[in-house]
Amino acid sequence: MRGVALLLCAGTVMSMNGLLFRGVESASDWQVIFWRSLWMAGVFAVALTVRERGRLDRAFRRAGPVILVAGVILGIGNISFSLAILNTTVANALLILSASPFLSAIFAWLLMREAIGRTTAVAMALALAGVAIMVFEGLGAGRFFGNVMAVVTLVTHAGFIVTLRYARNVDMVPSVCIAGCVAALGGLAGLAPGFGLVLEANDFLMCALMGIGTMGLGFALFTMGARYLPAAQTSLLVMSEVILAPIWVWIFWDETPSNLALIGGVLVLGAVFGQAALTMRRGVGRRRAG
Numbered sequence: 001m002r003g004v005a006l007l008l009c010a011g012t013v014m015s016m017n018g019l020l021f022r023g024v025e026s027a028s029d030w031q032v033i034f035w036r037s038l039w040m041a042g043v044f045a046v047a048l049t050v051r052e053r054g055r056l057d058r059a060f061r062r063a064g065p066v067i068l069v070a071g072v073i074l075g076i077g078n079i080s081f082s083l084a085i086l087n088t089t090v091a092n093a094l095l096i097l098s099a100s101p102f103l104s105a106i107f108a109w110l111l112m113r114e115a116i117g118r119t120t121a122v123a124m125a126l127a128l129a130g131v132a133i134m135v136f137e138g139l140g141a142g143r144f145f146g147n148v149m150a151v152v153t154l155v156t157h158a159g160f161i162v163t164l165r166y167a168r169n170v171d172m173v174p175s176v177c178i179a180g181c182v183a184a185l186g187g188l189a190g191l192a193p194g195f196g197l198v199l200e201a202n203d204f205l206m207c208a209l210m211g212i213g214t215m216g217l218g219f220a221l222f223t224m225g226a227r228y229l230p231a232a233q234t235s236l237l238v239m240s241e242v243i244l245a246p247i248w249v250w251i252f253w254d255e256t257p258s259n260l261a262l263i264g265g266v267l268v269l270g271a272v273f274g275q276a277a278l279t280m281r282r283g284v285g286r287r288r289a290g
Contacts, residue, residue: 003228010221011240017214018090019248020206021082022255027203033082034187035199037075039211041180047220048174059174070163070175075182077156080149082183088146091246091257092134095265096150098242098272099127103158108165119278123271130267133260176219180211239272 024032049056060067084093102124109115131154135147164172191197199207222238249255257265 006225014218015244030190035207037183043216044177067175071178074179078183080152084149088143127271130264133264
């Protein structure tokens with residue numbers, strides 16, 4: 001019950017991301033990327049410093065070079081996620097991203113030779129078909145760039161998951177701090193002439209709430225809750241973010257996805273929920289048989 005509560009809270013907190021992005025009034029995409037990422041890096045740097053009793057360097061040395069790889073992957077994903085949310089509907093971005101468990105399974109098979117069951121393969125095909133529908137839907141709706149950035153986020157998120165699986169005995173929290181720094185540098189590099197780092201008060205607040213709340217607190221709740229539950233239940237409960245995020249922007253910003261995007265989203269969510277439910281059912285059966 002503790003794990004369920006923590007993961008539901010994590011999904012709810014992270015679902016506010018789209019709402020906060022829509023609350024930005026005048027800042028450019030790259031200004032938002034810089035400030036939200038800098039806040040996230042700062043939050044995790046402070047948390048690690050407190051945990052290590054002032055020896056922040058010790059956490060990075062103990063983890064080893066794998067955190068640099070994970071941090072760069074996640075940092076690129078943070079940039080592409082921001083560009084996706086800012087250039088397509090929240091529903092499109094998150095529904096595409098929800099296919100990450102299946103893409104991570106493909107990466108794990110390619111890189112680590114982890115087996116893929118028949119049921120998982122069928123679910124993958126359905127999910128990837130749904131992603132394809134949503135991406136090409138953006139061609140006619142003027143959201144193609146945002147949908148493509150969502151696919152880039154899908155790839156990096158899956159890569160990060162596989163890196164976590166590969167280094168399962170390593171404390172990967174420092175990689176999140178690195179990711180924030182990488183994304184902040186990307187945001188700084190992407191600033192167009194005439195756009196400085198100074199934001200209006202409202203936009204600065206939105207970025208701070210994203211960095212501290214939806215990214216900092218959300219990730220902390222996720223990592224705590226994931227310890228108590230199997231992977232299938234974890235992925236299912238975190239889907240609360242995908243369900244709630246479009247609802248928030250629909251209520252407060254009247255943002256609705258197209259019918260074609262909804263069809264693609266139904267395919268993706270159906271595959272995720274079906275695979276997770278079947279995995280949990282098999283787990284229960286094995287426990288009873290044992």
